[in-house]
Amino acid sequence: MDHRSDTTGTLDEALQRLHGTGPERLGRLTNHAPMAVEALAARGQAGAVHRWLDLYAPKLEEFPASVAPVTEANWPEALGDPRRAADWIAYFERQIAERPWRDVLAQWWPRLLPGLYGGATHPVIRVGHAVRTLEEGDATGPRLSELAHGLGYWAARHSPLAGVSVLPGLHRTAADGLDAVPPIANRADGGFPARLARVEGLPAWAAAVDDPEEARRGLAELVRAATHRYATHGHGEATMLVHAATAPNAVLRALPALPRALWVPSLRAAWTASAAVTAMYAPDEPVAYEPVGELDAEEVFARALAHGDEHVIKFADTALDVGDGSALGAALRAVELSVPLG
Incomplete structure (x- = not known):
């Protein structure tokens, strides 16, 4: 679609x-x-x-x-x-x-x-x-x-994220990096700002990237990995974990309008945002999730619209950017987990 x-x-x-x-x-x-x-x-x-x-x-x-x-x-x-x-x-x-x-x-x-x-x-x-x-x-x-x-x-x-250490370890893919994110302390307490202040260390997945085109590919990979991961981890916090995918996708959407010199720092900031959201809200354990039947992009988006929740609509929009069956299944998972609008 x-x-x-x-x-x-x-x-x-x-x-x-x-x-x-x-x-x-x-x-x-x-x-x-x-x-x-x-x-x-x-x-x-x-x-x-x-x-x-x-x-x-x-x-x-x-x-x-x-x-x-x-x-x-x-x-x-x-x-x-x-x-x-x-x-x-x-x-x-x-x-x-x-x-x-x-x-x-x-x-x-x-x-x-x-x-x-x-x-x-x-x-x-x-x-x-x-x-x-x-x-x-x-x-x-x-x-x-x-x-x-x-x-x-x-x-x-505007709110910078300070005092976060870079954790050692080689994570070849964005999915590996997200899997390696350590949870914050007291995950049940506080809103976004309070939780963000408890993020202490994040994996260094994007740190070695120094080429603009590699940064663009990395952003696309991060969006895909975070979208796929929602299907198995979204139950941790159905609304907030959407942002692990939609925030880096917003950065990816802006790249064509930006000078190439800004692409590498954009990847690094997007990775930090996605990883921080993961640290703040991901559940202790994933759950298996397999959508039923063949998925059609237009049908998935129509179901998101019928559900009506604003995060579900925006996440489905990102899932359609990714475009594969796992991403479409993740969008349906958001429909299942979220409270409908109205």
Whole structure:
């Protein structure tokens, strides 16, 4: 099931509808709607976008108030301040209005990449969806604004991961690396930020990569491995373990719009994010999982849409990028494990 750039105008309508809402709700939870509607449109389900949004609408909050403008002079002090989300979004809207969007992305990607872990990796995932739709379709006003919202959210939630040691050991594949991730202490306690602070050491799977093309291949391998692994490990935490695959896939989706010099650090940050999520939420033991019968990509995505949960839709979208039977089975596993929307 290939990507289908939406030519109906529905995605642009939905994004305009959403840009009056904030990137978060309840002060800490992410607004997933812009990502989910992009996935629906990309998979030929534009006709379902507004119906899905109507179901999700009770979770939306108004756009936050501004504090003070972000400028070229003061941006370092505003970085990582979630109270400044509106200021950051306005800053990026000005930047993208004045310069080509790829130039803005290339300038800010290395500034934002060390803070990939803030907002439970949702900001980079939102940026990845925005970049895909710009790369594959027209750079309309709402789509450019969506990139500004994603980058602004990332800047506001920018949160580096410090003090993590590199664990010795040769892990030839991404799957081996994920299997070698040690769990954090007290896995039953705390939300994402508290758990992230307890990540002490991660395997060095991506550390030796120094070639851009090798980094691109490594990212694709990581996305495939994390997607496959969800089928047997997703029961550890059905929602949060989705991000072990969707966060690196967002980075992979951004690569075509980025200078090749940024591809290697992008792989390393994506590996750290995927491995950290694994450390924080993976179960003690895997379970066997085999989907029943032949799987069809369109049918799998239709089942994700019928289920309606935003993480299930986005994970199915990533599974379709991977495209093999194991990935499609993992998407069905997410349907089974997750609570339906509405």
